Amino acid sequence: RKEVEQDPGPFNVPEGATVAFNCTYSNSASQSFFWYRQDCRKEPKLLMSVYSSGNEDGRFTAQLNRASQYISLLIRDSKLSDSATYLCVVGLNTGFQKLVFGTGTRLLVSP
Amino acid sequence: GAVVSQHPSWVICKSGTSVKIECRSLDFQATTMFWYRQFPKQSLMLMATSNEGSKATYEQGVEKDKFLINHASLTLSTLTVTSAHPEDSSFYICSASVTTGGNIQYFGAGTRLSVL
Numbered sequence: 001r002k003e004v005e006q007d008p009g010p011f012n013v014p015e016g017a018t019v020a021f022n023c024t025y026s027n028s029a030s031q032s033f034f035w036y037r038q039d040c041r042k043e044p045k046l047l048m049s050v051y052s053s054g055n056e057d058g059r060f061t062a063q064l065n066r067a068s069q070y071i072s073l074l075i076r077d078s079k080l081s082d083s084a085t086y087l088c089v090v091g092l093n094t095g096f097q098k099l100v101f102g103t104g105t106r107l108l109v110s111p
Numbered sequence: 112g113a114v115v116s117q118h119p120s121w122v123i124c125k126s127g128t129s130v131k132i133e134c135r136s137l138d139f140q141a142t143t144m145f146w147y148r149q150f151p152k153q154s155l156m157l158m159a160t161s162n163e164g165s166k167a168t169y170e171q172g173v174e175k176d177k178f179l180i181n182h183a184s185l186t187l188s189t190l191t192v193t194s195a196h197p198e199d200s201s202f203y204i205c206s207a208s209v210t211t212g213g214n215i216q217y218f219g220a221g222t223r224l225s226v227l
Contacts, residue, residue, distance in 0.1 A: 004154075034215075043117075043204050043218040044155065087154070097208055099145070099216060103154040 001026055004102035006088050012108045017078045021105045023071040023088030030100075032091030033064050035073050037084045038104060044087055047073075078109045113139045115207050117219025124195055125227055132190045132222045134205030140185035141207035145216060146178070149202040161188045195226045 006023045013019050033050035048055065050062040050071055061074040071088055085104035092098045114137040124130050134144055143162055147155040159167045159180050167180035179191040192199055202223050206216040
């Protein structure tokens with residue numbers, strides 16, 4: 001079983017749509033949680049950290065359920081520029097902060 | 112956010128040669144840097160964790176004699192792929208950890224290595 005599992009997609013949505021991505025992680029000792037965005041052939045860029053209380057940044061809302069080991073990302077009012085791969089990332093403190101990446105969910109927003 | 116510079120961005124080399132990739136934190140000091148590898152349509156896989164002034168910690172299955180890591184200063188870590196072979200062709204990405212603000216890692220732009 002993968003440490004971080006995501007639906008690879010692609011999710012094809014029209015502009016303005018709301019889309020949700022889910023992610024599950026297997027290590028209950030995971031301590032930090034993030035969503036990163038990766039464009040084709042580029043490095044990952046931090047989209048937002050995820051907290052148990054849930055957090056929102058503009059059109060993006062992230063939720064964490066530690067009991068279910070489940071993380072979600074909701075994107076409202078999708079823009080063409082949101083097209084990318086969204087990586088669910090879990091942090092483990094193994095002496096250093098080790099990040100474990102999911103394979104990503106690809107989003108395609110069309111006009 | 113913090114800026115991490117990685118160089119070169121793309122390298123093509125012959126089989127058997129060695130390639131050095133540099134990773135620099137430009138506006139902060141990074142006690143810890145990380146090296147990842149990403150094959151097409153796969154997730155980033157951590158190769159090793161690099162601490163300034165000490166030996167790198169390699170992940171299981173990563174050959175330390177093939178992937179040499181040097182972290183000589185708080186702003187520079189290098190990865191040398193020795194005797195590169197076509198199966199080493201991949202996207203190599205470094206990151207640096209900012210210890211304040213939740214240990215967030217900031218990534219370099221990556222190096223695309225093609226071994227002929």
